[in-house]
Amino acid sequence: MGAAVFFGCAGIAFGPAFALVLFTVAAEPLRVIVLVAGAFFWLVSLLLASLIWFVSVHLSDREDAKLQYGLLIFGAAVSVLLQEAFRFAYFKLLKKADEGLAMISEDGRSPISLRQMAYVSGLSFGIISGVFSVINILADSIGPGVVGIHGDSPYYFITSAFLTMALVLLHTFWGVIFFDACEKRRYWCLGLVVASHLLTSGLTFLNPRYEASLVPIFIITLCTGLWAFVTAGGSFHNILKCLSCKQEDDSRVMMYSALQVPFED
Numbered sequence: 001m002g003a004a005v006f007f008g009c010a011g012i013a014f015g016p017a018f019a020l021v022l023f024t025v026a027a028e029p030l031r032v033i034v035l036v037a038g039a040f041f042w043l044v045s046l047l048l049a050s051l052i053w054f055v056s057v058h059l060s061d062r063e064d065a066k067l068q069y070g071l072l073i074f075g076a077a078v079s080v081l082l083q084e085a086f087r088f089a090y091f092k093l094l095k096k097a098d099e100g101l102a103m104i105s106e107d108g109r110s111p112i113s114l115r116q117m118a119y120v121s122g123l124s125f126g127i128i129s130g131v132f133s134v135i136n137i138l139a140d141s142i143g144p145g146v147v148g149i150h151g152d153s154p155y156y157f158i159t160s161a162f163l164t165m166a167l168v169l170l171h172t173f174w175g176v177i178f179f180d181a182c183e184k185r186r187y188w189c190l191g192l193v194v195a196s197h198l199l200t201s202g203l204t205f206l207n208p209r210y211e212a213s214l215v216p217i218f219i220i221t222l223c224t225g226l227w228a229f230v231t232a233g234g235s236f237h238n239i240l241k242c243l244s245c246k247q248e249d250d251s252r253v254m255m256y257s258a259l260q261v262p263f264e265d
Contacts, residue, residue, distance in 0.1 A: 122175015
């Protein structure tokens with residue numbers, strides 16, 4: 001039973017992310033580099049947030065439960081702000097790298113677009129964030145023990161898996177929106193990304209009332225996904241074209257006879 005719960009929750013949490021990496025990232029070396037570097041940036045932000053929370057806890061009264069709970073909320077807010085700050089720093093780095101790749105390329109264009117880097121960097125933030133948020137829960141799911149035997153919710157593992165999946169997708173969407181907002185200097189979009197990230201993190205404090213946290217988070221995920229889709233240039237017409245699997249006819253047709261070298265007399 002423990003193995004079934006482990007593999008089932010792991011599939012829910014990381015199944016979509018694994019599919020995205022497999023079909024859109026793994027075959028491109030530059031995208032793999034962006035993915036790994038993005039995970040490093042997120043880890044540095046986590047290290048700094050953990051250090052701030054650790055120091056604040058040890059400088060406070062550790063017997064005061066309300067104060068410690070407030071410091072936990074403070075640590076979550078600081079972590080969100082640091083993640084977004086490092087996302088901005090990563091944008092600056094990728095922007096410089098994009099300009100450098102364009103300079104050394106033969107046609108003067110970068111082999112990877114800024115939108116592609118935004119998508120991959122957001123995916124990297126989401127994957128590494130999901131790993132750190134659910135890895136201990138997955139380890140406990142193997143057993144021994146039964147969740148809910150003392151009256152707690154028996155849906156702890158499954159809801160944690162769905163929350164992790166939403167978090168991975170949200171980071172991917174936030175990456176696309178954030179990079180586009182930085183490129184076009186839309187500061188209100190940056191504010192909405194940070195605010196939605198803070199709101200999502202704050203909703204997790206409503207657990208174990210999972211219906212009060214899981215449903216709003218998935219609504220935020222859906223709305224943010226639609227926003228990222230439009231930001232990336234998507235439209236309803238593109239969806240219909242994708243579902244119909246039809247290719248547009250290329251009007252630029254060149255006759256083979258025009259490519260032949262004329263015979264010399």
